[in-house]
Amino acid sequence: MYGKLQDWLKNELKSIEEAGLYKKERIIVTPQEAEIGINTGNEVLNFCANNYLGLSNHPALVEAAKDTLDSHGFGMSSVRFICGTQDIHKTLERKIAEFFGTEDTILYAACFDANGGVFEPLFTAEDAIISDSLNHASIIDGVRLCKAQRFRYENANMEDLEEKLKEASRTARFKVIVTDGVFSMDGNVAPMNKINELAKKYDALIMVDECHSAGVVGKTGRGVTELFNIRGEVDIITGTLGKAFGGGIGGFTTGRKEIIELLRQRSRPYLFSNSLIPAAVGAGIKMFDMMTETNELQDKLHTNTDYFLGKMKAAGFDIKPTKSAICAVMLYDAKLSQVMAEKLLAEGIYVIGFYYPVVAKGLARIRVQISAAHEREHLDKCIAAFNKVGKELGVIK
Numbered sequence: 001m002y003g004k005l006q007d008w009l010k011n012e013l014k015s016i017e018e019a020g021l022y023k024k025e026r027i028i029v030t031p032q033e034a035e036i037g038i039n040t041g042n043e044v045l046n047f048c049a050n051n052y053l054g055l056s057n058h059p060a061l062v063e064a065a066k067d068t069l070d071s072h073g074f075g076m077s078s079v080r081f082i083c084g085t086q087d088i089h090k091t092l093e094r095k096i097a098e099f100f101g102t103e104d105t106i107l108y109a110a111c112f113d114a115n116g117g118v119f120e121p122l123f124t125a126e127d128a129i130i131s132d133s134l135n136h137a138s139i140i141d142g143v144r145l146c147k148a149q150r151f152r153y154e155n156a157n158m159e160d161l162e163e164k165l166k167e168a169s170r171t172a173r174f175k176v177i178v179t180d181g182v183f184s185m186d187g188n189v190a191p192m193n194k195i196n197e198l199a200k201k202y203d204a205l206i207m208v209d210e211c212h213s214a215g216v217v218g219k220t221g222r223g224v225t226e227l228f229n230i231r232g233e234v235d236i237i238t239g240t241l242g243k244a245f246g247g248g249i250g251g252f253t254t255g256r257k258e259i260i261e262l263l264r265q266r267s268r269p270y271l272f273s274n275s276l277i278p279a280a281v282g283a284g285i286k287m288f289d290m291m292t293e294t295n296e297l298q299d300k301l302h303t304n305t306d307y308f309l310g311k312m313k314a315a316g317f318d319i320k321p322t323k324s325a326i327c328a329v330m331l332y333d334a335k336l337s338q339v340m341a342e343k344l345l346a347e348g349i350y351v352i353g354f355y356y357p358v359v360a361k362g363l364a365r366i367r368v369q370i371s372a373a374h375e376r377e378h379l380d381k382c383i384a385a386f387n388k389v390g391k392e393l394g395v396i397k
């Protein structure tokens with residue numbers, strides 16, 4: 001039988017390659033940080049990691065992970081409700097709730113699981129999920145696993161959201177507005193103040209995925225509820241420990257306590273998947289302690305982002321309006337985005353060009369991600385490389 005499938009697979013892979021959509025992986029041979037080594041022997045500056053706070057290889061987190069290996073072992077060999085809950089899992093859940101100003105938290109292996117397991121236990125065919133069109137793939141999958149009616153509004157478009165809320169109000173028992181906090185391709189932030197007003201007006205719940213916003217936006221990095229001064233007003237927040245929060249692994253849902261309690265009873269990725277490894281939990285606890293003690297890293301990230309955006313705009317690059325550490329340098333042409341990324345790599349700058357189907361047709365770009373791990377000289381080198389390559393390719397004058 002495999003022969004038939006194999007032929008089909010070979011064809012499929014060839015057509016992906018021919019369409020220019022084949023994703024090749026560059027190989028890094030060092031820890032994840034601002035300066036990385038790749039297997040070609042080159043040292044490059046990393047401008048495409050979600051390492052927003054520069055914590056991926058932070059000595060304090062490495063040490064906390066090692067200490068927890070010693071104190072709590074390597075694996076859990078269990079889901080949470082059988083014998084996979086240690087004291088540290090409860091501590092981390094509490095610290096996440098304190099950070100976001102919520103009532104309780106449930107941990108998952110990843111945010112993909114948190115989003116995959118949040119809708120089905122809470123909403124049925126009587127209910128309506130009203131989702132932003134640019135929401136993350138894991139939200140889309142989570143919604144698919146649930147029988148609720150689905151409504152999709154245009155990205156951050158509040159007139160469209162209101163239309164969908166009116167429509168949903170005719171029949172739905174519960175309504176929930178679902179949005180990413182920061183949208184990963186443009187770096188724009190969801191207009192949470194307006195979403196909150198509409199939620200009140202139409203009696204809807206709010207769920208926000210803070211993967212790209214927590215640790216990043218808001219004066220102290222508390223995410224979009226801090227940025228819009230609506231702490232405690234969002235019903236459900238999901239997030240990851242795999243981006244700003246250390247870059248390791250782990251996801252969570254935090255919010256109203258009865259919601260979290262029901263998820264512990266019914267959320268399938270929680271009930272039927274292994275408990276988070278102690279080392280990741282120990283590093284997570286250390287990370288939230290650090291964020292509570294000081295805003296140094298958030299401040300540095302904000303200073304770095306402002307500096308980089310200012311210089312890039314002054315150089316004449318077309319940058320998508322952003323409120324985050326994501327800077328989308330618009331090129332529009334898919335081929336150009338690939339050529340430019342390759343030339344930048346040759347200049348020692350590791351960035352990736354994104355094009356259809358990751359972004360809409362004709363909206364190809366290079367996405368730059370700024371980090372607190374970047375020093376001023378890193379930013380200057382990146383800006384200089386963009387200037388040089390941008391001129392060579394006629395992107396700027």
Ligand SMILES: *Cc1c(COP(=O)(O)O)cnc(C)c1O
Pocket residue numbers: 109110111112113115136138180184209211212239240241242250251
């Ligand atoms: C990265 C990301 C996820 C997935 O997080 P993991 O913990 O890596 O599974 C979910 N939602 C959004 C918006 C993301 O950016």
